[in-house]
Amino acid sequence: MKKFVNDPKSFVPEMLEGLALANPGTLKYIPAYNLIMRADAPNENKVSIVQGSGSGHEPAHVMVVGQGMLDAACPGDVFAAPPMDYVYETAKLMASPKGVLLLVNNYTGDRMAFDMGKEMAEADGVRCEILTVNDDVAVQDSLYTVGRRGVAGNFFVIKAVGAASEQGADLDELLRIGRKVNDVTRTMGVALTACTPPAKGSPLFDLGGDEMEFGVGIHGEPGRERRSLASADQIVDDLLDAVVPDLPYNSGDRVALMINGLGGTPISELYILYRRAHQRLTERGITIGRSYVNEYCTSLDMAGASLTLVRLDDEIEGLLEAPADVAIRVF
Amino acid sequence: MKKFVNDPKSFVPEMLEGLALANPGTLKYIPAYNLIMRADAPNENKVSIVQGSGSGHEPAHVMVVGQGMLDAACPGDVFAAPPMDYVYETAKLMASPKGVLLLVNNYTGDRMAFDMGKEMAEADGVRCEILTVNDDVAVQDSLYTVGRRGVAGNFFVIKAVGAASEQGADLDELLRIGRKVNDVTRTMGVALTACTPPAKGSPLFDLGGDEMEFGVGIHGEPGRERRSLASADQIVDDLLDAVVPDLPYNSGDRVALMINGLGGTPISELYILYRRAHQRLTERGITIGRSYVNEYCTSLDMAGASLTLVRLDDEIEGLLEAPADVAIRVF
Amino acid sequence: MSLADTELVVRTIADTAIENEKYFGDLDSVVGDGDFGYSLARGFEKLLEGWDDLDRTDAGTFLKRTGMVIASRIGGTSGPLWGTAFMRAGGAVAGATDLSHEQVVAMLRAAIEGIKARGQSDVGDKTLLDALVPFTDALEAGTITEAAAAARAAADATSGMVAKRGRAAYTGERSRGSVDAGATAVAVIAERISEIWQKQGASS
Amino acid sequence: MSLADTELVVRTIADTAIENEKYFGDLDSVVGDGDFGYSLARGFEKLLEGWDDLDRTDAGTFLKRTGMVIASRIGGTSGPLWGTAFMRAGGAVAGATDLSHEQVVAMLRAAIEGIKARGQSDVGDKTLLDALVPFTDALEAGTITEAAAAARAAADATSGMVAKRGRAAYTGERSRGSVDAGATAVAVIAERISEIWQKQGASS
């Protein structure tokens, strides 16, 4: 396994300890619940914003804890939702008179942990609301499934509610804003390689040298279908063909465009994808108001990328523009 | 080849085009010379700061063009120094009454291209100075080599001279500052996998499943020696044993600590490395004043990392703290 | 079934989960995300860490406490599902110390209802229910040996099914052709209990 | 050697570099960074793009122009080195159109001195000089066929050397055991020129 790892069992705690050590003064780490929190949280003048999910998606979510984004994140182990206990303890710790907003990417495990954790925290008198993110168009929403997954578009929901909460918005207002952003956000991803969870030590699935998985989620589970490798431009065109008609995004729309790396793809390649997406959207009469090219929500070391669109209006754009100060920074 | 690529020959231009499209208003792209420049450069009130080098090291250097860092970058093809023509044209375009500072990582090709380009620009009346970066302790400096390579520590030199030039420092002052930062900066890297240049389409060298390359540069060339894979903690200890005694960094010193990903290693693992390095340095009585955990200077998709230390004083720390606005950002 | 028997069954489930960490994880990586074995193993390790301090007032209390440790300490989908199953099982036999065959069956039925409610799932969705329900039906009608065989047959048969719940559901038709990890875990555990039960029956 | 012959030689160098892009790149990836073949191929493609417009006043001018295109358009270490070599070769025969055997040798010596100066390198450093110098020595004493054979033997012998210049030098002792990419490129080009020269000799 080509990884920097000591004992796979301590992968997550050691990462979190490193994160806290690198951000003294701004972040605090509470080992008992895998909790990374703002050193100054909870703030009684703002709603606390919390997200948990499996680990392995870094920088999501522990590295976007900070001013203007999350107040705390309580990840589970690699690709495993946090135990409900972590959610419960985190909600209690983050309790603010203005309440706690729990962000949940739509996966069965996460929903159950947050439902149970919320109930327990409410029984202790903590006001909590859950906001579910489900931006992945690869999953057909139907009676037979648990619905669309929450993937990289999650970043925009966090950013928007994070900014609004700094500006004093109350819990109901944050729910409105978060749902509104989620409703205009769509993502689709593609994997060129399978990822290797540290505890497994080998790739999650076999992918031939000339194959790719189209419509993957962020946990290394296989995607919608296996296809032959194609050129960067062709891949972007196919992703856009899935994403654009889904909302749909129309000529005249102004959007945020995100090319998110899945962990093993260098940023040079992400810009090659961005280029085509920008050109194609422009041809369709869609204006790119904001651009995001980097890693936001990954699958460990998977080579691959996802493309996200968010339809902007003045309110959303204003919130996306607002300042924030989180651990993933360059300076 | 598991890459997002169209024609390998257009890898670099397409990436640069994407970068410019994603940063309208702040960046300009001039295809004839692979040039990425600040839209507002040259600024006649400041020295222009320019770097070129091979491509494949992104975000270095094209993605750190912007306020507070580089005024322009003129990369060559993947792992190939830019042709001297690019240097010449870039220097002419960036000509400011205060002069042009050319930053060069110490490789034969880059030095030759910049020496020749500088001579040609000077013949046209442009005042230029070259500042060479050579922070890599993996290379023994001796009569028989071309000296130490410039690797990730380059970031600190750019940041410091970038900040000072914004504050109005003249060319001589920038040379003094840049040399001073370079003199207190040391780096050592390790690779867990070989990288795959797009034009080659296969890994540059074979590395067994239980092997790693110790003391690698940033071009995928093999390193100082091949070793058996070790735990993350052990790797950090070995890197520190090479880096710390080299300056040396002593008890009582205050340092910047960078864990730089080489392109294929997820940030979660970088924090696992950071944790150990922070702990070990603290045990040695060295204070970590500033922390950097991310990708700064990569080798395409290589899994691996480097560790850099910079000894801080008030002047250097002030310059590293100064604001900057470049393309690698999260918002 | 005495309280000691109940303890032995729970202990056997825990040991089996820990020993099969890699196998269960590999099953979950075919169309899932590979964490199933890891989640179960870490959770049951936690249970064993506090094993001696678990409240053993009666079988119901013991099972409920077990469920609470699991639900609060195992992550992923399995923590809430398995935790709920144990808690409901304990609730169904609250206060009882020695359990009759009927009580054991009633307890399993309660666990099944708990999983269905928590997971919004049912038989046919290609989950652990597709082994646990046939196991319970067979146990009601016969012996643990027969029940274990039924669980095994049913678990193997999940290979022909398309997943409608759990992460495997995202792959749609592609989930056909491999067994469900949860259902197989149920079969492996049932076989192990059956085996130990027979040895123990022989020795007691 | 007529101006047409000089053109043919340069053209042959360009064609050989372009055709051997992958081979030269693979050689450079053993202890280098794999870009040598790509750099040469792209640069000589640029030369051929402007081929018809190159100034052909005399052989000296033609070679100088060639060198300028290469130096300004090829990246990596090879651009400055090969560009300098062609420019210096042109300088050595400035104004001449037909070149004597002595002039050809003098031109090669000038190219060698240019590479040494630009690269701060010498024979024995395991670079293209280790093929180019033996080639030149043999040509001075004999025929192109003999010179090509000398270049090949010398290039093969670089395998036993430790690199002291170029990127391969970073690997120290590990650079022993594989041939130098630049030296091998010189041998391949020399063999190709020798071959074409013989055919051309036969036809003219």
Ligand SMILES: Nc1ncnc2c1ncn2[C@@H]1O[C@H](COP(=O)(O)OP(=O)(O)O)[C@@H](O)[C@H]1O
């Ligand atoms: N909604 C559900 N109801 C019942 N069982 C489920 C459900 N979802 C998943 N399972 C079971 O859980 C197993 C996977 O568990 P685990 O790996 O912990 O979940 P996750 O998908 O969160 O990684 C599946 O093999 C299946 O048997």
Ligand SMILES: Nc1ncnc2c1ncn2[C@@H]1O[C@H](COP(=O)(O)OP(=O)(O)O)[C@@H](O)[C@H]1O
């Ligand atoms: N200083 C030098 N002097 C002469 N030749 C050199 C020197 N450095 C490298 N070379 C030659 O150049 C070849 C590599 O060229 P190239 O791949 O373009 O360089 P790099 O990638 O190291 O910048 C080597 O095989 C060697 O023959």
Ligand SMILES: [Mg+2]
């Ligand atoms: Mg999981």
Ligand SMILES: [Mg+2]
């Ligand atoms: Mg090179």
Ligand SMILES: [Mg+2]
């Ligand atoms: Mg799973």
Ligand SMILES: [Mg+2]
């Ligand atoms: Mg090379």
